[in-house]
Amino acid sequence: MRDVAVIGIGCTKFGEKWESSFRDIFVEAGALALEDAQLSGEKIDAMYVGNMSAGRFIGQEHIGALIADYAGMATRHIPSTRVEAACASGGLAFRQAVIAVASGMEDIVIAAGVEKMTDVGSDESTDTLTGAADREWEGFMGATFPGLYAMIAQDYMHKYHMTREQLAQVAVKNHYNGARNPIAQFQSEITLDTVLKSTMVAEPLRLFDCSPVTDGAAAVIVAPLERAREFTDTPIKVLASAQASDTIALHDRRDISTLDATVAAGQRAFKKAHLSQKDIDMVEVHDCFTIAEICAIEDLGFCKKGEAGKFTADGETALGGKIPVNTSGGLKACGHPVGATGIKQVCEIVQQLRGTAGKRQVDGAKIGMTHNVGGTGATVAVHILGRV
Amino acid sequence: MSVARFWRHLPQRYNMVGTKCETCGRHFFPPRTFCPDCRRAGKIVEHKFVGSGTVVTYTVIHTAAEQYSMLTPYVLAIVKLDEGPQITTQIVMDPAKVKIGMKVKSVFRKIATDGESGIIHYGTKFVPVE
Numbered sequence: 159m160r161d162v163a164v165i166g167i168g169c170t171k172f173g174e175k176w177e178s179s180f181r182d183i184f185v186e187a188g189a190l191a192l193e194d195a196q197l198s199g200e201k202i203d204a205m206y207v208g209n210m211s212a213g214r215f216i217g218q219e220h221i222g223a224l225i226a227d228y229a230g231m232a233t234r235h236i237p238s239t240r241v242e243a244a245c246a247s248g249g250l251a252f253r254q255a256v257i258a259v260a261s262g263m264e265d266i267v268i269a270a271g272v273e274k275m276t277d278v279g280s281d282e283s284t285d286t287l288t289g290a291a292d293r294e295w296e297g298f299m300g301a302t303f304p305g306l307y308a309m310i311a312q313d314y315m316h317k318y319h320m321t322r323e324q325l326a327q328v329a330v331k332n333h334y335n336g337a338r339n340p341i342a343q344f345q346s347e348i349t350l351d352t353v354l355k356s357t358m359v360a361e362p363l364r365l366f367d368c369s370p371v372t373d374g375a376a377a378v379i380v381a382p383l384e385r386a387r388e389f390t391d392t393p394i395k396v397l398a399s400a401q402a403s404d405t406i407a408l409h410d411r412r413d414i415s416t417l418d419a420t421v422a423a424g425q426r427a428f429k430k431a432h433l434s435q436k437d438i439d440m441v442e443v444h445d446c447f448t449i450a451e452i453c454a455i456e457d458l459g460f461c462k463k464g465e466a467g468k469f470t471a472d473g474e475t476a477l478g479g480k481i482p483v484n485t486s487g488g489l490k491a492c493g494h495p496v497g498a499t500g501i502k503q504v505c506e507i508v509q510q511l512r513g514t515a516g517k518r519q520v521d522g523a524k525i526g527m528t529h530n531v532g533g534t535g536a537t538v539a540v541h542i543l544g545r546v
Numbered sequence: 547m548s549v550a551r552f553w554r555h556l557p558q559r560y561n562m563v564g565t566k567c568e569t570c571g572r573h574f575f576p577p578r579t580f581c582p583d584c585r586r587a588g589k590i591v592e593h594k595f596v597g598s599g600t601v602v603t604y605t606v607i608h609t610a611a612e613q614y615s616m617l618t619p620y621v622l623a624i625v626k627l628d629e630g631p632q633i634t635t636q637i638v639m640d641p642a643k644v645k646i647g648m649k650v651k652s653v654f655r656k657i658a659t660d661g662e663s664g665i666i667h668y669g670t671k672f673v674p675v676e
């Protein structure tokens with residue numbers, strides 16, 4: 159297997175983009191990534207596109223071909239493949255691109271992610287997202303996505319006695335970071351009170367515990383490490399790519415508040431990279447809800463089970479803390495265009511490793527990690543990236 | 547949900563008919579036709595669940611999908627059935643009184659209505675055991 163490097167990144171601003179279509183945003187992200195790699199589209203050998211549900215959100219399937227067409231690659235007939243794993247679609251698209259290059263099958267590959275969520279009403283988007291869980295035996299019983307994560311939170315708080323304030327601190331921290339990220343959907347800091355007084359969605363989770371509905375696209379370009387310096391002075395090496403599965407329904411899990419697929423993917427990634435938690439300078443985790451970040455930092459091994467609430471409240475996951483988590487603002491503040499999120503996480507870590515993350519820069523960042531979850535933990539992708 | 551898609555699961559949804567693997571004794575609800583533990587050595591037979599269990603975790607849903615919005619606030623829970631499997635279900639009760647570890651039993655109730663003049667879906671919910 160060949161070593162693989164990221165040579166270009168591009169990301170649209172995230173938010174409610176009424177003025178832009180699905181096609182507009184993925185073309186914008188792809189163009190930004192090509193420009194970043196100082197590459198022309200003719201050099202691209204293949205594309206992988208993470209997208210959860212264009213079929214429901216804009217009534218369009220066959221996204222691989224559509225994107226190749228509008229990115230100007232249809233006449234060259236390159237292979238373009240859509241990858242779907244609910245909210246982990248982007249992470250899996252990145253992994254497919256890495257595998258394609260590592261195997262020697264392709265040389266220069268784009269991994270993109272895109273979701274246009276605001277062309278439908280909130281009832282339709284809520285129902286579409288429920289399809290990431292078990293439609294027959296969770297959704298039909300009246301479960302919503304926030305409802306499932308709320309049951310994780312209730313189980314967690316019952317077992318480990320985390321306070322409501324500690325949980326809210328995740329959102330406060332992520333908004334602080336989002337306010338320092340030009341592409342973030344929310345650019346304002348919030349207080350504990352903002353979270354604790356927001357509308358109740360599913361007890362104990364309130365509106366400010368939940369990631370928003372977002373439009374956005376992101377793209378990264380990967381190449382063999384040995385050729386990376388043809389395109390960039392700061393190639394970022396992919397040190398590990400790992401993926402794991404678990405039961406589709408939350409109720410079938412071994413433990414409700416542990417994502418075993420996160421544990422498995424994390425362990426595989428650390429083993430592959432010959433690294434441990436103390437080597438990681440910052441991590442982008444899948445905080446679709448505040449409780450999801452709490453579980454993620456424990457399940458990835460950055461603190462002990464049951465201690466993430468205190469760890470967060472003590473500032474250990476903030477910029478300047480022991481392990482900065484979600485410097486981009488995370489899904490909570492940067493926004494969560496589901497198929498694009500896994501690619502945006504890679505863009506953020508690459509910026510940190512290049513030292514171009516501006517006001518949210520982690521000093522001396524050398525190694526970073528991404529963690530992307532589908533559903534309530536039925537699919538997880540973990541990547542470790544490093545400076546060379 | 548379409549009529550055929552719902553009708554296909556009537557015995558499960560109305561009467562809690564699931565399955566059991568005779569090789570290892572593990573029960574499945576919702577039913578599985580393939581035992582993940584025994585794989586091809588598994589022997590799957592029908593099993594009617596007693597319909598009693600314990601609340602593992604819960605939430606109170608305040609913002610629901612459209613078909614369920616007339617029920618809010620409602621208790622959604624994961625219940626561990628006495629035979630072993632865990633299911634997601636609603637518990638018909640005062641939301642202020644729900645607790646982890648509470649004993650519950652199944653009842654037959656309306657689950658959802660598809661649109662204003664659409665079909666009404668019935669199925670199993672749970673109530674606290676007095």
Ligand SMILES: [Zn+2]
Binds near residue numbers: 568572585588
């Ligand atoms: Zn068996």
